Amino acid sequence: MAKNIDVNLINHIVNTYSDTILRISYQYTKSVYDAQDIAQDVFLAVMQKDISSLSEEKLKAYIIRATINKSNDFHRRRTRRKVVSLEDVEPVFTTEEQSVLDEVNRLPEKYRNVIYLHYYEGYKVNEIADILGVKPSTVSSQLNRARAKLKDILTEERYENI
């Protein structure tokens, strides 16, 4: 009997979540190639689970958590994918963008993640708490401390425009 592979599901997951995974893991690795390595590990882990019953919201939360865990465990290695496409180049940031990213990346890892989830993904404090498996008060305090640190580091004008 033939096995069934749901190519549509695979394409949907890869197309929907690749950017999110890369954005989180890039902040750990600072390298597109290594971030892609982590992304493929995350997808492999996701496909090992029975995801058919998960809502998109729960699936995304699971993927974010898995990406943070895999990024924390990251060490330089090669996977079976050897060819790097010409499209897979490092992103080109403006001086200002690079400067802001550098400052955010200097924050402790937990602060960086809440900054990303709140300001880029648009999650509320309770939602971030659910994703990361911590208390909402922890998320609030991490966000406040992150903002305070960024305010200390950046000039007032740059902080307003961050």
Next chain:
Amino acid sequence: MKTYKNAINKIKASESFKAQTAEMLVCQQANKKKFRFAPVAAIAASLAVVIALGAVFFPMSKENKSFVITANAAELNDNSFTTIGELPANNWRADVEKNEIYVIADFTLEVKGENIKNITYTIDNGAFAVPDNNDKLILTKQADKNVCVPKRENKSFYSEITAKYNNQIDTTNDNVEIVFNPAKIDKDIILIAERYGKFADVWVYDTEAEKLNNYQKTTEEFFSGAVKDCRIKVQAEYSDGTIETQRLTYNADVKLYTEPLTFHTKNGDETRNVYIAKVNLKAKLA
């Protein structure tokens, strides 16, 4: 946070990365095997034949061995390699820059004998991965820092572990793994890892005979190269305080087989034959 968002927006997955990743996931789904292997009827039947023939032509000198070692219910002998299970074909890593390779398999060893109190396993060119919440094993020696091991959540790595004979490691419940490392990484084996990776990416679509022969040969060279240097010393401590030791060595071979797969695409269902590599892990007493 406008500048921050603009910067993050520039981090995107390319279309080629997405296509390659989707293809990899399709291959993985096609080749998915249970990580915890149990002897299926075909393997058990062939093992019975091997052991029976072995007993006729190469009788084990049991008078010199007080205990026997089994792996996945197959009794090991010192005359020939016994297939003890299947290696998940994607449970390996090669780091070209660090010259490191590892392959992982479930720990399935068991000792059978009389008046045995404890069994100690010691590994060279590898490590045992043990869950941190283990309360069964006595963990006598941590793995050397130079050993190449995967990152495993909630597990630590040891070069020596001891189990009580009456409470041995359970394959299903204890989640202990063996990590195999080659003793020395030749440039050739790293090149093989790269070639194997390349074949694994394209095998679904490739039916040319020459490439298939290369795929089988390449896969076998890689896996056998990765496991062959690993040695496990099995030491049984008896109730009277005496100790007996046996040693294991490993190998791997690869069989290619075809299987029909149905792909559900937006243009409808399409069935193709794909070629899948089955990696058999083997062991014998050294």
